[in-house]
Amino acid sequence: MVGTTASGEARAAGGREQRVTKQKVAVATALDELDDFVSTQELHRILQDRGASVSLATTYRIVQSMAEDGLLDVLRTDDGEARYRRCDAHGHHHHLVCRRCGKAIEIEAPAVEAWASRIAAQHGYTSVEHTVEIFGLCPDCSAAVAAEAADGGR
Amino acid sequence: MVGTTASGEARAAGGREQRVTKQKVAVATALDELDDFVSTQELHRILQDRGASVSLATTYRIVQSMAEDGLLDVLRTDDGEARYRRCDAHGHHHHLVCRRCGKAIEIEAPAVEAWASRIAAQHGYTSVEHTVEIFGLCPDCSAAVAAEAADGGR
DNA sequence: TTCACTGCAAATGCTTTGCAGCGCC
DNA sequence: GGCGCTGCAAAGCATTTGCAGTGAA
Secondary structure (H helix, E strand, C coil): CCCHHHCCCCCCCCCCCCCCCHHHHHHHHHHHHCCECEEHHHHHHHHHHCCCCCCHHHHHHHHHHHHHCCCEEEEECCCCCEEEEECCCCCCCEEEEECCCCEEEEECCHHHHHHHHHHHHHCCCEEEEEEEEEEEECHHHHHHHHHHHHCCCC | CCCCCCCCCCCCCCCCCCCCCHHHHHHHHHHHHCCECEEHHHHHHHHHHCCCCCCHHHHHHHHHHHHHCCCEEEEECCCCCEEEEECCCCCCCEEEEECCCCEEEEECCHHHHHHHHHHHHHCCCEEEEEEEEEEEECHHHHHHHHHHHHCCCC
């Protein structure tokens, strides 16, 4: 379910009316049902498989605007690809992400936040932000990889 | 995953002879004298300004191989661009980076490392790595930005 | 001499954009 | 009806790669 779409959040900043189109609904719905980080390309493929016809360019545009509105968590893979995930919690948080299947668990770490600001302050840095992501293989993928290895990499 | 994960793998295989060329020396020297994170494109421009003629493709190739050998710290900007910096310390460490000028300070955080592995273990994740970077404005840039703002954003 | 390394340019692959038509409000 | 939204295809960009010439060992 899309839910939240109805939240008539009157954007104070004048102008910019946002229309509700089926493409946006399709994207939001798909993301809602996904639990993992997906690239825009993957998301687009998923939408096509569902029969929802949303062009790649539009998928990019929608995902981008959702990210700007803070509705999505964003992260970058090692090869520079951007991956998105539905973000219900709006507080600041981080992720424990499976580097094989993308499955992610949200984690909080007040201690780390505090540590980061302290370090930054110590060096006189301002407007501080930070990135903390943990990557690994989730239990399922760990097993899968182990099996593959045992298979002799044939 | 910011490099430094001392994965000295697959190199042992005796093959791979490495020749010392002036291009490699030029790149290594330039990086040595730089204290900030630079993109490959910037590095290439810097090399040209110095009169060292190293093609862009070669710059990419050299930087890439240095990163693989753990000689460079790597990080990705928000727009997916890769930035490199000379890495003398080989231990695992993180950075406090100025998002305006690229100036970086290496920081260590045993507590954070421990926290990361603990969290990962709790969820059954294996082959864990993590990224921790703090971005902000260094003292100099903070002042510069404040001045600009006072200037009326002109 | 040999073979890793270079330069150049074409090729990738993700992401953005110009433009004209379409449909939500 | 107006104007934000879409689709399509072309354009951008950072990065990679094929190939033949060049130079380090």
